[in-house]
Amino acid sequence: MLHLISLQDWPAELIAEVLALADAVKQRPQRYARSIAGRTLLMIFEKPSLRTRISFETGATQMGGHAIYYDMGTSPLGTGKENVADTARVISRYVDLVMARLCDHAQLVELARYATVPVINALTNYSHPTQVLADLMTIREKKGRLAGLQLAYLGDGNNNVTHSLLLGCAKMGINIRVGCPAGRAYSPRPEVVRAAAAFARQSGAQVLITHRAAEAARDADVVYTDSWMSYHIAPAKLRERVRRFQPYQVNAALMKLAAPDALFMNCLPALRGYEQTAEVLDSPQSVVFDEAENRLHVHKAIMLRLLKENVRG
Ligand code: CP
Ligand code: NVA
Numbered sequence: 001m002l003h004l005i006s007l008q009d010w011p012a013e014l015i016a017e018v019l020a021l022a023d024a025v026k027q028r029p030q031r032y033a034r035s036i037a038g039r040t041l042l043m044i045f046e047k048p049s050l051r052t053r054i055s056f057e058t059g060a061t062q063m064g065g066h067a068i069y070y071d072m073g074t075s076p077l078g079t080g081k082e083n084v085a086d087t088a089r090v091i092s093r094y095v096d097l098v099m100a101r102l103c104d105h106a107q108l109v110e111l112a113r114y115a116t117v118p119v120i121n122a123l124t125n126y127s128h129p130t131q132v133l134a135d136l137m138t139i140r141e142k143k144g145r146l147a148g149l150q151l152a153y154l155g156d157g158n159n160n161v162t163h164s165l166l167l168g169c170a171k172m173g174i175n176i177r178v179g180c181p182a183g184r185a186y187s188p189r190p191e192v193v194r195a196a197a198a199f200a201r202q203s204g205a206q207v208l209i210t211h212r213a214a215e216a217a218r219d220a221d222v223v224y225t226d227s228w229m230s231y232h233i234a235p236a237k238l239r240e241r242v243r244r245f246q247p248y249q250v251n252a253a254l255m256k257l258a259a260p261d262a263l264f265m266n267c268l269p270a271l272r273g274y275e276q277t278a279e280v281l282d283s284p285q286s287v288v289f290d291e292a293e294n295r296l297h298v299h300k301a302i303m304l305r306l307l308k309e310n311v312r313g
Contacts, residue, residue, distance in 0.1 A: 003112045003119045007129045007167040022137050022301035036065035044100040046072040047231045052122050055296040088114035118306035125232050131267045132164040134294040147173030152220035154179045154248040155275050157187040161226045161267050166192055170199035177208040179216030181244045213248045220258040224265045225250045225275045250276040263287050
């Protein structure tokens with residue numbers, strides 16, 4: 001059973017195949033209008049969402065399928081009345097595909113272990129692979145290639161998007177530099193950096209973790225940042241985190257260090273004046289809304305690929 005739990009498990013060829021399918025879906029959406037007719041996608045959410053929820057639900061509808069939004073807080077699983085394994089076994093009897101946005105990555109892995117239908121990671125505290133597939137699609141659309149580019153990630157290194165970017169870039173031959181504060185709380189998890197470095201050796205890319213923002217940003221083709229206050233971070237940590245992350249804010253001075261035609265990306269939601277200034281987010285270099293749009297096309301491609309054996313037409 002092919003799931004999408006982490007980009008670590010997806011070979012570069014499979015990533016390339018899904019990106020090509022996403023391009024095709026974007027160019028001719030009508031061709032896919034009945035591709036998942038009669039199929040149901042279950043979407044389990046333990047955290048908020050704008051993009052992931054709406055793009056998956058719309059994507060399923062546009063391909064003739066049906067999506068169910070299921071708030072974990074109102075489920076027996078979320079209220080401690082039922083375990084993950086039994087939940088997985090039951091939903092597999094009803095639906096064709098499951099996507100879940102959960103806090104605990106281990107819980108998602110367990111859900112996939114017991115499910116007999118494909119499971120998609122719609123974000124955990126640890127990783128966010130669907131986002132990074134849309135990011136790769138966007139970068140290739142704008143730059144015409146992936147391999148050999150330089151991507152700089154600034155800000156929270158101990159972050160789901162950062163982890164998935166490290167893996168996705170390393171697999172596809174993009175050199176990635178992460179500029180983040182020192183310390184375990186703010187740096188990417190060592191096992192992810194090790195895995196990314198191993199994939200980078202195969203693709204010819206380079207992976208660098210630095211605590212100097214300028215070193216990360218210099219000559220970058222893509223400058224990427226994400227929220228300093230991810231959904232699972234307690235609001236009480238705001239002041240301390242703003243203090244720690246401020247040197248990594250993406251502002252006009254930092255963008256000047258990057259290539260003159262560098263793209264600015266943020267998976268969104270974004271807060272102007274925090275991880276980037278309004279000037280950068282709203283600049284012509286910013287592609288954040290194209291990036292958000294590509295979630296729709298990539299999610300359609302992911303659903304098509306995971307349901308491949310069963311797709312009609
Ligand atoms: N980028 C992203 O996953 O956004 P949402 O949290 O709105 O789904
Ligand atoms: N790192 C962010 C991504 C949001 C899409 C979070 O987990 O909230």
